[in-house]
Amino acid sequence: MKSNLILSSAVFALALSACGEKSEVAAPADPRVEAIFVAAEPAGAISVIEARKNPAPGTGITVIGRVAGAMEPFSKDFATLVLADDTVMTCERNPGDSCPTPWDACCVDPKVLSASRLSVQVNGADGRPIDATLKGVKGLKELDQIVIQGKVAPGSNAENLIVEATGIFRKS
Amino acid sequence: MxxxxxxxxxxxxxxxxxxxxxxxxxxxxxxxxxxxxxxxxxxxxxxxTGSPLNVILLGAGSEESVERSEVAVQAEVQAAAGIRGIANRLGQPAVSGEVQHMGLARLADGSEGRAVFRGITPAALEVHREVRVVAGRYPRTGEVMVGRLVHEALDADADRLAVGGTLEIEGQAFTIAGRFEAPGTVMESEIWFDRNDLMTAIKRDKLSCVVIRLESADDFKNADLFSKQRLDLELVALRESDYYGKLAAFxxxxxxxxxxxxxxxxxxxxxxxxxxxxxxxxxxxxxxxxxxxxxxxxxxxxxxxxxxxxxxxxxxxxxxxxxxxxxxxxxxxxxxxxxxxxxxxxxxxxxxxxxxxxxxxxxxxxxxxxxxxxxxxxxxxxx
Incomplete structure (x- = not known):
């Protein structure tokens, strides 16, 4: 009788827990991507707008910004993200704005937004972006402020800057 | 009983x-x-209409409508060079920069009707492989190719859109050089132009989209990666089947x-x-x-x-x-x-x-x- 009661309680508790908000089960992070995260904040970071002024491919760069500037700033299949300048007025900074994707900065003039973002990628040994997402690794998500340490990718220019990250520090 | x-x-x-x-x-x-x-x-x-092997590169923010989308003309060449896994034939990548526009077409008898105009290059036949020219030939400058069902969209008799006839679009006369079919797709109701002709006629200097045919549906991620790396081009990559799936939901x-x-x-x-x-x-x-x-x-x-x-x-x-x-x-x-x-x-x-x-x-x-x-x-x- 007692064991039946315990079993019933367990089933009831399980049923109740199933009624709650479903939580997304995060896939385990790829160790190659996890390894890129650093514990200490790299010094001498410049803003995204500053970084875009005169990028020289192959040179080292440390830049600070937020994961924003696109509807989907993270690639689902590769270790890339879009980094927007800290000054970009993402929607959550506008009082009363209930935009469900504030990181896309849809209220910002597209020309201003274009000039205030860059692409970050974490390359593997083959020189191509690692085929694993950065989203969720060490809790990284949209609108997080991060510091990227790396070098300017070949082919980058003032119009389109790509940074090959060698270190990512999640500031907030 | x-x-x-x-x-x-x-x-x-x-x-x-x-x-x-x-x-x-x-x-x-x-x-x-x-x-x-x-x-x-x-x-x-x-x-x-939406092939799972095709990817559409649209202007960011215009994911709902290809006609509103604006894509820089150079995106076509850059996509061909920058995306891995593009299907190709005789060394030519299946990448088609296209212009789509809904407009009025006037027939020889003066009647008018609305239809979708598509400005293309020969590469369009590489990405839309269901298209077959069934009469006449591919259009040159000053010519158009009409879909098998375009007369339905224009509410006209099919024989008025026969090869050799003319259509007036944006005040310019175009000769019907060919007729095509693309069974079961909306393309059969479209009028296809030489891309430069259409861009001139509708005074447009940007493409509506770039359509890419991939070797495998799994290569979509490479097109998505390209759109995220080339932030200057302001692109969004969508599977063609997803785009038309959204239209179906609309x-x-x-x-x-x-x-x-x-x-x-x-x-x-x-x-x-x-x-x-x-x-x-x-x-x-x-x-x-x-x-x-x-x-x-x-x-x-x-x-x-x-x-x-x-x-x-x-x-x-x-x-x-x-x-x-x-x-x-x-x-x-x-x-x-x-x-x-x-x-x-x-x-x-x-x-x-x-x-x-x-x-x-x-x-x-x-x-x-x-x-x-x-x-x-x-x-x-x-x-």
């Missing part, structure tokens, strides 16, 4: 009432078939309206049919009571009444199916981005048949039960 012939004899005893029952059920089933064929036709044409309320209209008209016919059945069964209370008195059970009588009802509704279903084949199948319906054929696929025919069976069985139960519920002595004395 009562013999089946009893039910049939009763049906034929009053031909007018039988005809009313058949006509009512035929109307309901015909409406179900019409709404079903409209829905499945529209869904099928949108699904067939038309869902319209499709819902067809079902609602069918349901409202059908409800009238159902209530009319119920009324007829109530009257028909009520007039036979005494006869049914007599049958009970000589030993037939209520269940046997109920089964016989349902059989009788089923014969009339299934006759109506058969009539509706014949009418649907004659009046609906193959009819072309134009809509804003193209045209589609009404068809009667198996699920639609199944829905019609099920409607007929439900009308005959469930519809007969309330009047039959009411008729059989009366106590035997009073039923025997009823007029």
């Amino acid at each position: 009562l013999p089946f012939a009893y039910a049939i004899r009763h049906l034929l005893r009053d031909p007018v009432r039988f005809a009313q029952k058949v006509a009512g059920s035929a109307l309901v089933v015909f409406l179900v078939l019409a709404a079903g064929s409209f829905n499945s036709g529209m869904k099928r044409v949108l699904a067939a 038309y869902r309320p319209l499709r819902g309206m067809t079902w609602l209209t069918a349901a409202l008209i059908g409800a009238g016919a159902v209530f009319g049919g119920l009324n007829i059945l109530y009257a028909a069964f009520a007039s036979r209370i005494r006869e049914l009571a007599t049958l009970q008195a000589i030993g037939f059970g209520r269940v046997a009588l109920l089964v016989s009444l349902v059989q009788e009802s089923l014969v009339s509704t299934l006759t109506g279903t058969l009539l509706a199916a014949i009418l649907a084949i004659l009046l609906l199948e193959g009819v072309t319906i134009p809509f804003s981005i193209g045209a589609f054929h009404l068809a009667l696929p198996l699920p639609v025919i199944g829905a019609g048949l099920l409607t007929g069976v439900l009308l005959g069985s469930l519809g007969a139960l309330p009047p039959a039960l009411r008729c059989l519920r009366a106590p035997l002595p009073s039923a025997l004395r009823s007029a």
Whole structure:
């Protein structure tokens, strides 16, 4: 009788827990991507707008910004993200704005937004972006402020800057 | 059990009432078939247009409409160079920068109609491989190629759009150089131009989209990566099948309206049919009571009444199916981005048949039960 009661309680508790908000089960992070995260904040970071002024491919760069500037700033299949300048007025900074994707900065003039973002990628040994997402690794998500340490990718220019990250520090 | 012939004899005893029952059920089933064929036709044409191997690069923020999208002309070359896994033939990558525009086309007789114009280069035939030129040839400057169903969109006779004819678009005359088919897709309702001609005619200096054919659907991630790396091009990569899937969702309320209209008209016919059945069964209370008195059970009588009802509704279903084949199948319906054929696929025919069976069985139960519920002595004395 007692064991039946315990079993019933367990089933009831399980049923109740199933009624709650479903939580997304995060896939385990790829160790190659996890390894890129650093514990200490790299010094001498410049803003995204500053970084875009005169990028020289192959040179080292440390830049600070937020994961924003696109509807989907993270690639689902590769270790890339879009980094927007800290000054970009993402929607959550506008009082009363209930935009469900504030990181896309849809209220910002597209020309201003274009000039205030860059692409970050974490390359593997083959020189191509690692085929694993950065989203969720060490809790990284949209609108997080991060510091990227790396070098300017070949082919980058003032119009389109790509940074090959060698270190990512999640500031907030 | 009562013999089946009893039910049939009763049906034929009053031909007018039988005809009313058949006509009512035929109307309901015909409406179900019409709404079903409209829905499945529209869904099928949108699904067939989007290939899972094709990716559309659209301007960021214009994911809902390719006509509103603006993509820099150089994106075509840069995509061809920067995306891995693009299908190619004889070394030519299957990358097609296109311009799409909804506009007015004037025919030689002065009549006008709206159609989708697509400005293309020969690479379009590499990405849209379902397209076949069936008459004439690929258009050169000053010429167009028309889809097999474009006359439906323009509400004109097909022979007015024959090869060699002319069309006036944005004040310029274009010779019809070819006619193409792309079975089951919205492209069959489009007019295809040389890309430069269309861009000049509509005063546009950017592409609407870049369509890419991949070697494998898994290579989509490479196109997505390109759109995220080339932030300066302001691109969004979408699978073509997803784009047309979203369009299908956009038309869902319209499709819902067809079902609602069918349901409202059908409800009238159902209530009319119920009324007829109530009257028909009520007039036979005494006869049914007599049958009970000589030993037939209520269940046997109920089964016989349902059989009788089923014969009339299934006759109506058969009539509706014949009418649907004659009046609906193959009819072309134009809509804003193209045209589609009404068809009667198996699920639609199944829905019609099920409607007929439900009308005959469930519809007969309330009047039959009411008729059989009366106590035997009073039923025997009823007029």
